[in-house]
Each structure stands twice: as structure tokens, then as C-alpha cells.
Amino acid sequence: TGLVVAMDGPSGSGKSSVSRGVARALGLRYLDTGAMYRAMTWWMLRQGVDLADPGAIAARCGEPLIVSGTDPDSPAIHVDEVDVAGPIREADVTGAVSVVAAVPEVRARLVARQREIIGAGGIVVEGRDIGTVVCPGAAVKIYLTASAEARALRRSAELAGSTVRAQQEAMARRDTIDSTRKADPLSMADGAVELDTTAMSLDEVIAEVLRLVAE
Ligand code: ADP
Numbered sequence: 001t002g003l004v005v006a007m008d009g010p011s012g013s014g015k016s017s018v019s020r021g022v023a024r025a026l027g028l029r030y031l032d033t034g035a036m037y038r039a040m041t042w043w044m045l046r047q048g049v050d051l052a053d054p055g056a057i058a059a060r061c062g063e064p065l066i067v068s069g070t071d072p073d074s075p076a077i078h079v080d081e082v083d084v085a086g087p088i089r090e091a092d093v094t095g096a097v098s099v100v101a102a103v104p105e106v107r108a109r110l111v112a113r114q115r116e117i118i119g120a121g122g123i124v125v126e127g128r129d130i131g132t133v134v135c136p137g138a139a140v141k142i143y144l145t146a147s148a149e150a151r152a153l154r155r156s157a158e159l160a161g162s163t164v165r166a167q168q169e170a171m172a173r174r175d176t177i178d179s180t181r182k183a184d185p186l187s188m189a190d191g192a193v194e195l196d197t198t199a200m201s202l203d204e205v206i207a208e209v210l211r212l213v214a215e
């Protein structure tokens, strides 16, 4: 099918888990665009690019070859043939990714890659700008939210050794950069359905998205 489901929202709102569950249930592919921004950031850090200099980021962002898998059961991501699925979740990348993602040249490059992967559709795509920029024609657009407390609790349950408070501060910093940057900030797309998942279980959210797809 040519179905595209666009899943946007702030960090910890449940995009990855919900998108993978929906893709699995419908036999669709799955694309984690955040992993691509993380992979670009991992490469910049490894190259020693000065992240305080947007011009330096822009000048180098065409160099790494970023390849994303689309299997919801085993999301894969490689940079120049190196498997970076683990390293892109480390704190150094998480702390720098919003700065790299704010550079328009980075976005132009990764959005073009994302559109190639989306192709004729049959995919659930998660990120910050999928319904607004990457795929404004998506048949179903979801905007996932949850309270800042719930999102921080979920993330600190995943990451051993991080307190909820530290997590909430780090997420708030990233969400502020993501929603106030000039290039394609996080915002609700026209025609998107907002789902507040604060008091919902993962299975309930997946069921609700499947219901919206079936409508
Ligand atoms: P995002 O991709 O938006 O950052 P994730 O899908 O990584 O969010 O979710 C973060 C964590 O929260 C995961 O461990 C996930 O299992 C959990 N989670 C997601 N949605 C819910 C929900 N509705 N209720 C409880 N936990 C959830």
C-alpha cells in the first residue's frame, strides 16, 4: 500500500514504541528520523567538528553516508558502514543532537534521504517535522504528547543511573531548541490528531492509532 503514517511529538512522548507497534500490526516499514540526526551528530563529534559553529556543521554534513533500516523489529543504522545503533543513544550524542539538527543544511540533506526511503509509502515515519515538512501529504498524522513528568519518568526508566529530575531538565532543554529553531521547528501539522498519552498505556495508544488509520 502507499499508506504513510506521520508520527511527531516531543522526546519521550512514545513515538518510537508506538510507531514500531503500529508498523508491526499493519505489516508496514518503519523509519526513525531521529536516529538519522543522532547518526549525523555522532559523526560530527567523532570528526571533532566545532559544534558551536553552524558554518562548520553545514560545510561537513554532506560527508557521512547514513543508511537506515526500515524493519520495525530490528531498527538498524549505519554511518559509513559502521553500526552506530548503540553509540547514538549515548549521552554525548543526546546532548548535542538538537544543535546539529537546527542547521538548515543538515535538515535539507537528511530530509532528502528520508523522502527517498519513504518512496511510494507503506511506512510509519517518526520525528519532529514529518507531518509538516517531510511528508505533508501523509494520510494519517499523529501528534503525540505527554506531560513533562511522564516523559521524564519513561526515559529515566530506560536509562539506568539517570534521575527523573536530571532527565526532565535535559529533555526540556532539547524540546526548547527543537520547538524554537528557525528551520522546521517541532509543531503540530495541519490535519494532525493530537493524542495525549500521559494516562494511557502503550497498548492503548497503539490501538487508538490503529483505529485512526482504519477510519
Ligand atoms: P520517543 O520516541 O517519543 O522519545 P519512546 O517510544 O522512546 O518515545 O518512549 C519512551 C519510553 O516510554 C519507552 O520505554 C516506552 O516503552 C515508554 N512508553 C511509551 N509510551 C508509553 C505509554 N503510553 N505509557 C507508558 N510508557 C510508555
Ligand code: CDP
Binding pocket: 010, 011, 012, 016, 033, 034, 035, 037, 038, 097, 098, 099, 101, 102, 126, 127, 128, 129, 130, 174, 178
Ligand atoms: O531521543 P528522542 O526520542 O527524544 O529523540 P529522537 O527522535 O531520537 O530525536 C533526536 C533529536 O533529533 C531531536 O531532539 C531533534 O533535535 C532531532 N530531530 C529533528 O530535528 N527532526 C526529526 N524529524 C527527528 C529528530
